[in-house]
Each structure stands twice: as structure tokens, then as C-alpha cells.
Amino acid sequence: MAIVNLLATTALKSVGLLGSTIWIIPLMLASLTFINYNQLDPESPIINQKTLHKEYDFVVVGGGSAGAVVASRLSEVPNWKVLLLEAGPDENEISDVPSLAAYLQLSKLDWGYKVESTGRACLGMKNGRCNWPRGKVLGGSSVLNYMLYVRGNKNDYDYWEQLGNPGWNYDEVLKYFIKSEDNRNPYLARTPYHGMGGLLTVQESPWRTPLVVAFVETGLEMGYPIRDINGADQAGFMIAQGTIRRGQRCSTAKAFLRPVKLRKNIHIALNSHVTRILINPSNMRAFGVEFYRNGRKHVVLARKEVILAAGSINTPQLLMLSGIGPKRELEKHNIPVLRDLPVGHNLQDHVGMGGFTFRVDKPVSIVQDRFPAFPMTMQYVLNEKGPMTTLGGVEGLAFVNTKYGNRSWPDIQFHMAPASVNSDAGARVRKVLGLTDELYNTVYKPIANQDVYSLIPLLLRPRSRGWVKLRSKNPFDDPIINANYFDDPKDIRVLVEGAKIGIKISESKAFKKFGSRVHIIPFPNCKHFEFGSDQYWECHIRTISMTIYHPVGTCKMGPEWDSEAVVDPRLKVYGVTGLRVIDASIMPTIPSGNTNAPAIMVGEKGADLVKEDWLSFAEYKK
Numbered sequence: 001m002a003i004v005n006l007l008a009t010t011a012l013k014s015v016g017l018l019g020s021t022i023w024i025i026p027l028m029l030a031s032l033t034f035i036n037y038n039q040l041d042p043e044s045p046i047i048n049q050k051t052l053h054k055e056y057d058f059v060v061v062g063g064g065s066a067g068a069v070v071a072s073r074l075s076e077v078p079n080w081k082v083l084l085l086e087a088g089p090d091e092n093e094i095s096d097v098p099s100l101a102a103y104l105q106l107s108k109l110d111w112g113y114k115v116e117s118t119g120r121a122c123l124g125m126k127n128g129r130c131n132w133p134r135g136k137v138l139g140g141s142s143v144l145n146y147m148l149y150v151r152g153n154k155n156d157y158d159y160w161e162q163l164g165n166p167g168w169n170y171d172e173v174l175k176y177f178i179k180s181e182d183n184r185n186p187y188l189a190r191t192p193y194h195g196m197g198g199l200l201t202v203q204e205s206p207w208r209t210p211l212v213v214a215f216v217e218t219g220l221e222m223g224y225p226i227r228d229i230n231g232a233d234q235a236g237f238m239i240a241q242g243t244i245r246r247g248q249r250c251s252t253a254k255a256f257l258r259p260v261k262l263r264k265n266i267h268i269a270l271n272s273h274v275t276r277i278l279i280n281p282s283n284m285r286a287f288g289v290e291f292y293r294n295g296r297k298h299v300v301l302a303r304k305e306v307i308l309a310a311g312s313i314n315t316p317q318l319l320m321l322s323g324i325g326p327k328r329e330l331e332k333h334n335i336p337v338l339r340d341l342p343v344g345h346n347l348q349d350h351v352g353m354g355g356f357t358f359r360v361d362k363p364v365s366i367v368q369d370r371f372p373a374f375p376m377t378m379q380y381v382l383n384e385k386g387p388m389t390t391l392g393g394v395e396g397l398a399f400v401n402t403k404y405g406n407r408s409w410p411d412i413q414f415h416m417a418p419a420s421v422n423s424d425a426g427a428r429v430r431k432v433l434g435l436t437d438e439l440y441n442t443v444y445k446p447i448a449n450q451d452v453y454s455l456i457p458l459l460l461r462p463r464s465r466g467w468v469k470l471r472s473k474n475p476f477d478d479p480i481i482n483a484n485y486f487d488d489p490k491d492i493r494v495l496v497e498g499a500k501i502g503i504k505i506s507e508s509k510a511f512k513k514f515g516s517r518v519h520i521i522p523f524p525n526c527k528h529f530e531f532g533s534d535q536y537w538e539c540h541i542r543t544i545s546m547t548i549y550h551p552v553g554t555c556k557m558g559p560e561w562d563s564e565a566v567v568d569p570r571l572k573v574y575g576v577t578g579l580r581v582i583d584a585s586i587m588p589t590i591p592s593g594n595t596n597a598p599a600i601m602v603g604e605k606g607a608d609l610v611k612e613d614w615l616s617f618a619e620y621k622k
């Protein structure tokens with residue numbers, strides 16, 4: 001038992017969880033399953049390469065959702081030497097537990113960003129600033145995320161091609177979604193939209209509450225089908241599928257890197273923070289990167305390409321630090337301008353209405369107090385089942401349209417969770433949201449530990465655009481992020497319609513069986529509006545404006561004539577050779593759905609573009 005204890009304590013320390021006693025017993029037990037690792041087990045941790053070569057063919061920066069895929073696929077070519085540099089450590093026993101997703105935020109595995117205050121959104125958060133978590137760990141944000149497997153609408157990708165990006169239409173990208181996938185639901189796997197035998201496991205959580213059944217039944221009542229929202233059509237309701245494997249998180253590190261870790265031609269270096277891309281100004285060729293590991297500066301060279309996969313915040317930061325970015329911005333920080341490009345512009349995110357809470361009269365929801373830690377943990381450890389396998393608490397998904405949209409391209413998505421801000425009595429959720437004490441104490445404390453569910457309407461295609469800028473030329477400083485939510489007034493109008501659809505959902509026959517009703521304690525700052533009026537919902541949305549954690553677009557892919565484009569449709573940075581961006585930052589517009597599967601798709605397609613460019617036709621076909 002000593003070793004178990006030690007493992008658990010280390011894991012807890014690593015995410016700063018010591019002190020929150022409720023999870024200690026489950027986690028000690030959870031770590032039991034990990035003792036028998038050996039290097040040959042494809043599920044065992046990766047090998048953190050200590051001594052590196054001076055030069056590789058490809059240097060991949062960032063081992064997140066896309067970067068892990070890129071490094072894995074490039075290392076399929078036996079004579080290519082690939083280095084993956086990741087700023088964070090490996091995953092651990094806690095990040096593997098699906099129900100603990102929110103516990104990773106604000107931990108050592110999170111970059112811990114906050115957006116700037118604008119006075120138009122995030123009004124109920126401390127200092128008017130929303131938290132913006134991003135994974136700083138091998139697997140990136142696929143280790144922090146809620147694991148929901150959603151691809152978006154086929155119109156999203158057809159639109160990307162219409163914008164001047166050949167090869168990115170729906171039929172083309174569908175091949176790559178399917179390539180990654182091992183869908184364990186036999187009914188879905190049989191359809192032309194899903195794959196079996198891929199590296200990424202996709203399945204439903206083996207545990208669910210009766211509330212999610214009511215949720216999908218509500219869809220039928222409202223005239224929406226219950227359907228595979230990743231299939232032929234998107235509008236409808238569904239019990240969510242997630243990237244989980246045998247009840248545990250299936251991050252991209254687990255799916256794409258662990259199985260290839262014994263290949264001789266791939267090195268993975270953890271805790272390696274890249275600070276600059278080395279570019280020769282005379283021929284504008286990227287030839288390597290500079291990085292810090294254990295406090296020491298290193299340089300590594302790239303014979304063929306440097307590939308940036310540091311995500312929508314850090315990729316633009318790194319480009320700017322290296323002299324690629326808006327001229328005026330770079331000059332402000334005395335960074336020599338190598339290429340004037342709109343890096344950091346075009347930031348888009350899905351903003352949702354948080355804290356939208358509905359009470360029920362039956363003990364059918366997740367109330368932390370009521371879940372006995374010991375049996376719950378045994379169920380998880382021994383049977384890979386039970387409440388610990390819930391997808392960060394989210395059970396149901398729906399795509400609907402407001403009066404501003406239509407069925408073929410829904411404008412609102414709902415996440416349904418059998419819990420809300422009050423369900424853990426303020427222990428965690430309020431902190432990751434960053435709610436002010438006044439708001440929490442007035443609205444949610446009075447119903448602490450009572451049965452509720454929440455609906456989160458989110459705006460699928462925002463018109464507002466934000467930006468990422470440098471705070472300073474110090475690579476260890478957080479960049480400035482302005483999400484710019486609700487800059488375009490149409491955005492708030494669509495979301496208010498979403499709130500009203502949420503009320504309708506909560507009043508369905510299926511939900512009424514549980515005594516469902518909206519929780520009415522007005523927000524202190526919205527009290528002067530009539531509860532339930534459009535103005536009230538607008539005020540609520542501006543108060544608990546919730547990121548759904550999907551920033552994209554800051555290194556926009558586009559044709560040469562697009563003045564906002566940073567990379568071309570083959571993901572090469574304009575004006576620099578040997579440099580590509582392959583991550584969520586290249587998305588020209590945000591897909592209508594959660595962005596992990598799309599980021600993985602970008603990784604798959606990006607890796608193929610690299611192979612097409614460097615291999616002969618005969619080699620590529622192999």
C-alpha cells in the first residue's frame with residue numbers, strides 16, 4: 001500500500017490538489033491500476049528523452065491535440081527523425097479520471113490564462129476577467145478537456161473551401177475524422193460517418209443519470225430527432241460520445257504517442273518550453289528552435305521543417321516573439337520584423353451562458369455530498385464504470401436553431417449536465433469559473449448540494465473577433481488575450497434566444513416528471529430587470545459568460561489574396577520556408593461544435609500535407 005500512497009500523493013501534489021480530502025481515497029485506489037506498467041505495454045507512459053540530437057528532420061513544437069497526431073504520423077516514415085518538444089509534463093492518474101476534468105484547471109497542468117476585461121462580458125467574474133484554461137501537459141488541452149467528441153457541421157468545412165482553401169471541404173476532412181477513429185458504438189461504427197480500428201477511442205460514458213434520458217426525450221417533444229450529431233445531419237439531440245477508453249480519458253498522448261514510443265526515430269522531450277523559432281533573415285528559412293529545459297537554454301536544428309502546434313494562444317505568441325507578426329505590434333516591443341503578418345488576429349471562441357440552473361425534486365443528479373467515495377472508486381478501478389467515468393459531468397448534447405438560424409446549420413448548441421455551480425457546495429466549479437463571492441453566495445449558496453441540472457446554450461458562430469498580442473518580449477510572460485465577446489451586438493441576441501429555448505427544454509413533459517423548474521434567484525447586478533425577460537437573460541449571459549474553451553483562428557489559413565491569412569492552405573507560413581502551423585489556430589472560422597476532434601483532424605490532414613510535400617508519390621502511397 002505504501003507505493004500506492006506515494007503515487008497518489010505525488011499525483012495530488014502535481015496538480016495542487018492536496019487539501020481537498022474528498023478525492024484522496026478514490027485517487028489512491030485509482031493509482032493501483034497503474035503500478036504494473038512496463039515499457040512494452042502500449043498504455044504505459046511515454047519515454048521522456050533526456051539527451052537529444054543536435055538536428056532532426058522535423059521539430060514539432062507542442063504535443064497537444066494536433067501536435068501529438070503530427071509527431072506520431074511523421075514518425076511512421078522510418079528514415080525521418082522527429083523531435084516533439086512539449087512545455088508540460090506527462091499525464092497522470094488524476095487526469096485520466098473523466099469526472100475530475102474540472103480539477104485540472106488552475107493546476108500545474110494548466111497555462112492558467114485570463115482574458116482582458118471589456119465591461120461587456122465576464123461581469124460576474126473576479127475583476128471582470130474570465131479564466132481561459134489551456135493544457136500544459138503532453139496531450140495538451142485534450143488532457144484538460146471534457147472529452148466530448150463532436151465534429152461540427154458539414155457546412156463549416158465546405159465554407160472553409162469556399163474561402164479559398166482547396167482540399168478542406170467536408171468530404172475531404174471526413175476521411176481524416178474517420179482515419180483517427182475507433183468508435184466503440186457498433187450502431188454508429190457501421191454508418192459511413194465513423195471509423196473502427198483507428199488510434200482514438202470514442203464511446204459513450206458507461207454511466208448516466210435519468211436526466212439525460214429526459215433531455216433527449218425533450219428533443220422529440222420539440223420536433224428534433226435523436227440522432228448522431230456527427231452523422232449526416234446535425235440538428236438534434238444525443239447522449240454524448242467522448243474520447244474515453246475503458247472508462248478513462250483517451251487523450252491524444254495516450255491515443256497517438258504511447259503506441260509509438262518505442263520507435264527509434266521519435267524523441268519526445270517534456271518540460272521543454274520553446275521560446276523562439278530560428279529563422280535565417282537572408283533566405284527567410286526556419287532552421288531550428290530555441291527552448292528552455294530545467295532552467296537551461298538549448299538549441300535544436302530542423303533539417304526539413306519546424307512545425308508549430310502550440311495551440312491558438314501560444315502559436316501566435318511564438319511567431320510574434322520570432323519576428324513574424326503585425327509590424328506595429330512587434331516594433332512596440334523592439335522585435336525585429338521578419339515578416340508583417342496578421343498573427344493573433346481573428347480570435348474566435350464559443351461563448352456560452354453559464355450558471356443556467358434548473359431544480360428537480362428527485363435525487364437524480366450529481367450531488368458531490370451524496371456520492372460515497374469508496375464504492376464509487378471500486379466501481380471505477382475494478383469495472384471501469386460508475387460516476388467517475390462521466391465526461392466532466394456533461395451527458396447530453398443538442399444542436400438547435402433560433403429564429404436567426406435554420407435546421408441545416410444550427411446556431412445554438414446545448415450542453416446538458418446533471419449538476420451546476422451549487423452541486424459541489426462551491427468547492428470547485430465556482431473557482432474554475434472565477435465567480436465573485438457575492439454572486440456565488442447570493443445565487444448558488446442557498447441551494448448548495450440540492451438536486452439540479454444545468455443547460456449551457458452556446459453561440460456556434462460568433463461574429464465578434466478577438467485577438468492575442470504580446471504583453472512583452474519576455475517569452476515567459478502570458479500574452480494579452482482579448483476574447484472580445486459580444487463586440488458584435490448580434491451575438492448576444494442569438495444567445496438570448498438560446499436561453500429562451502433552454503427554458504422550453506426545462507418545461508418539457510419529460511423534465512416535468514422530475515419537478516423541473518428554473519432556479520429563480522436573480523443575479524444581484526440584474527435585479528432591476530424582470531426575471532425571464534430578454535433584458536434579464538442578456539444580463540445573465542454578460543455576467544456568467546462562459547468560455548466553452550474553444551479558441552481558434554489566430555493564424556488563419558487562407559489564400560494569398562486574403563489579407564487576414566497567416567498560413568496557406570497547405571499550412572505553410574506565408575513568406576517563410578520550412579515553417580508550418582498545424583493546430584486549432586489555422587481554422588479560418590470556428591466549427592459549429594467542440595473543437596478537439598477538429599484539431600485532431602487538422603493534425604491528421606496537416607501530417608499528410610507534410611508527407612505529400614517531402615515524399616515521392618511511391619513512398620507516400622506506402
Ligand SMILES: Cc1cc2nc3c(=O)[nH]c(=O)nc-3n(C[C@H](O)[C@H](O)[C@H](O)COP(=O)(O)OP(=O)(O)OC[C@H]3O[C@@H](n4cnc5c(N)ncnc54)[C@H](O)[C@@H]3O)c2cc1C
Nearest residue numbers: 062064065066087140141145146147148274311584594596
Ligand atoms: C477545459 C477545457 C475543456 C474542453 N472541452 C472540450 C470538449 O469536451 N470537447 C472538445 O471537442 N473540445 C474541448 N476543448 C477544446 C479542445 O480540447 C481544444 O480545442 C484542442 O485541444 C486544441 O488543440 P490544439 O492542438 O490546437 O492545442 P492544445 O491541445 O492546447 O496543444 C498545445 C500544446 O502546445 C504546448 N505548448 C504551448 N506553448 C509551448 C511552447 N512555447 N513550447 C512547447 N510547448 C508548448 C502546450 O503545453 C500544449 O501541450 C476543451 C478545452 C479545455 C481547455
Ligand SMILES: *[C@@H]1O[C@H](CO)[C@@H](O)[C@H](O)[C@H]1NC(C)=O
Nearest residue numbers: 404405406407408409410411
Ligand atoms: C441556413 O443558414 C445558413 C447560415 O446562417 C445560410 O447560409 C443558409 O443559406 C441557410 N439555409 C436556408 C435553407 O435557409
